[in-house]
Each structure stands twice: as C-alpha cells, then as structure tokens.
Amino acid sequence: MRRKILVSAGEASGDLYASLLVAELGRRWPETGFFGCTGPRMRQAGVRTVVDAASLAVVGLLEVVGHIPRIHREYRTLLAAARAEKPDFAILTDSPDFHLRVARQLKRDGVPVVYLVAPQVWAWRQGRLPAMRRTIDRLLCIFPFEEEFFRRHGIAATYIGHPLAGLVHPSSTRAEFFRKHRLPESRPLISVLPGSRRGEAARHLPAISDAVERLYREQAASFVLPASVTAGVPFFRERIGRAPIQVIEGESWDALAHSDLALAASGTVTVEAALLGTPMVTFYRVTAASWVMGKLLVRVPFYSMVNLIYGGPLVPELMQGRLTGPALAAEARRLLDDAGARERMRAGLAEVKRRLTPATDPVERAATVIEELLEGQVAHVS
Numbered sequence: 001m002r003r004k005i006l007v008s009a010g011e012a013s014g015d016l017y018a019s020l021l022v023a024e025l026g027r028r029w030p031e032t033g034f035f036g037c038t039g040p041r042m043r044q045a046g047v048r049t050v051v052d053a054a055s056l057a058v059v060g061l062l063e064v065v066g067h068i069p070r071i072h073r074e075y076r077t078l079l080a081a082a083r084a085e086k087p088d089f090a091i092l093t094d095s096p097d098f099h100l101r102v103a104r105q106l107k108r109d110g111v112p113v114v115y116l117v118a119p120q121v122w123a124w125r126q127g128r129l130p131a132m133r134r135t136i137d138r139l140l141c142i143f144p145f146e147e148e149f150f151r152r153h154g155i156a157a158t159y160i161g162h163p164l165a166g167l168v169h170p171s172s173t174r175a176e177f178f179r180k181h182r183l184p185e186s187r188p189l190i191s192v193l194p195g196s197r198r199g200e201a202a203r204h205l206p207a208i209s210d211a212v213e214r215l216y217r218e219q220a221a222s223f224v225l226p227a228s229v230t231a232g233v234p235f236f237r238e239r240i241g242r243a244p245i246q247v248i249e250g251e252s253w254d255a256l257a258h259s260d261l262a263l264a265a266s267g268t269v270t271v272e273a274a275l276l277g278t279p280m281v282t283f284y285r286v287t288a289a290s291w292v293m294g295k296l297l298v299r300v301p302f303y304s305m306v307n308l309i310y311g312g313p314l315v316p317e318l319m320q321g322r323l324t325g326p327a328l329a330a331e332a333r334r335l336l337d338d339a340g341a342r343e344r345m346r347a348g349l350a351e352v353k354r355r356l357t358p359a360t361d362p363v364e365r366a367a368t369v370i371e372e373l374l375e376g377q378v379a380h381v382s
Helices: 012-028 040-044 065-085 096-108 126-135 146-152 174-180 198-218 233-239 252-257 268-276 288-297 305-310 325-337 339-356 362-381
Strands: 004-009 033-038 048-052 089-093 113-116 138-141 157-159 189-193 222-227 246-249 261-265 280-284 317-319
Touching: 004 012, 004 065, 004 096, 012 033, 012 040, 012 089, 012 113, 012 362, 033 040, 033 065, 048 065, 065 096, 089 096, 089 362, 096 113, 096 126, 113 362, 138 146, 138 362, 146 157, 174 252, 189 198, 189 252, 198 233, 198 261, 198 280, 198 325, 222 233, 222 252, 233 246, 252 268, 261 268, 261 325, 268 280, 268 305, 268 339, 280 325, 305 339, 317 325, 325 339
Parallel strands: 004 033, 004 089, 033 048, 089 113, 113 138, 138 157, 189 222, 189 261, 222 246, 261 280, 280 317
Antiparallel strands: none
C-alpha cells in the first residue's frame, strides 16, 4: 500500500530525529512518499521539501516577533501542501510554537498527528495541554519523566528513549583527532559550543572569548569550536577576536569525545556531551525582556536537561546575567584542576546516559507505535 506522509521539523536536532524515523518507516513501507518542512538530513533521507526548516530557526520569546510574517507564510505554505496532497498522517517534530498550530489545523482537516519530541509544557506554558489533548493522536517522548506527566493530563504519550542514545559516538580516535587538527597531546582539550544558531551564538561568544583568554593565560590548553552547519565557520572566525580558539567544521561528537571539558550552550549538545561522558559547564543567554518573561513562566528547578534528567545539580549552569567571562573561566578552571570532581561528574553523566537508553531502539519503537496507531485506525474504520 502506498502511503503519503507529511513530516515537519524546525530545528537541527528535530531534523536529525525525523530523518531517522523517515528512514525506518521507508524501510518498513518502501512505497511511501514523504514531504514537508525539511532540513538537510531529512532531504538526504528523501523527504521532498515544501518549506525549508532553516526559515523557522528562531529562539526567544520576543526574538521571534520580527520573524512572524515569514513564519506565517511558511505555515500557510505547509498547510496548503497538506490540503493538496492529503497525507495519511503527519509527523511533527519539536518546535511547538509552530507545530502546535499546524497540528490544530491538520486535525480540523482530518489528518492524524504524531508528535515527536514532546513540548516542554512540564516546565512552562501548561495552558497548551488542552490543545494537545485535542490535536495530537500520539505523543512520542524522548525523556523518561515525560510519559507519566502527559498521560496524567490525558494525552496518549509513549516514552521511546532518546534517538541520540545509540547514535552518538566519535568517528576517530583521540590520537587521530589531535593529529588531524595539529593539537599538542600534552595539553588538555576544551570544546567550545556556543550554540548552533547565529543569534544565540552571537550572544554567547563575548563571554566565551573572554573566558578562553583568561584560561589560556593561566594554563596551556587547546580550544576547539566545532562550527554548526547553520552558522558556518566564517561566522565564528569573524567573532572570536584574539581568543585562541581553533574553529573547525563540524566534528562536534569527535571534539566532545576527546575533550577534557566542554563549555556548552544549554540544549541538545549538552545531552550529546552527557552521552559521551564529557564533563561540562553549561550556559545560556537570551534578551533581557525574554529572560524576565521566562522567569515568570518557567517552573523547573534546573535549566539544563542534563540536570533535570539526573535530578540534581550535576553540571554548573551559568544562565543570563551569571554568564560572564570570569564566571565561566572560574567554573572551567575548577573542573580542570580537580580530577576528582571530573570523575564524579562522569559517574553522574553515565547515569544520565543509562536513563536515556531504553531496551528497544528509540527509532524502531517510534515506527512500531506509528504502525500500531494506523492499524487501530483502520480497524476502527472497518
């Protein structure tokens, strides 16, 4: 049976997760046609582009305001394609500000909705829960505490595990990586990960550059910044100033795996660092207005997903005003100077990895849940 599936992702991580699921569904249903809002990985997986996901990559409560007209045009374009092509169902991935609106309209048009990567309403904006109950046929959760929360609120949720759990690994040895980038093996290596989007990276780089210069004056160390595809190498090279940071193209998993420490913007990369067992200092900054609004809405004890999964302050968090060059350098220096602290953090990160790694492959589990959902709908109709 030939199926047609709408797939949409608005972030680099969502693009990766959706592409893995598309590949698995394509293996199970070879005649399936996929179309939607795509990034490079989804396009490589064979999803036909209606909207480019890069046009949706905006972070912050107020930062998004200037982009609303363009985002609304993409919204209309995607829905017009859905009405014209009449997909059997839709897979919407992350980006809730965009995708919950898409889900509402798809449901009105009779298209079943599978939502991959649950919106973090357990942290803030719980007012979204009634709309999610009405519009989402199955919610696929990637963090272990989410399934119980959403089921308690009447949403059909399934914990599948984190798609990265079995995927994140280095492609080179430490010796190969150091040789390729001409790094002295006698020096500690610190990975610098300011964020994959240009806006967030630009907000973080001044404090990072200052911290790196402070650390370098006190201790001979190597610093590498794996540039994301969305920001690009030239963007970072233009902004790091005199800081002794070597910008490389991609290779973030290799850099993290072989680093003694990571300075990482809070987000998916901190989960990647946890899965690789790399000690880290996390940070994040938005505009002052977005921070004030967010403080009124957020209801979680930690900002980092690593700390939320662990259930305690495993990794340092330098958020908003606390993100300064001296503070970042001090936290990094503490971990570099204390081997015991690094080992204790690695033990905690191993526990985080265990909690993110289910017995069944997350992507296979997601595909099976979708198959069961469609079989149930067919049985109901017949």
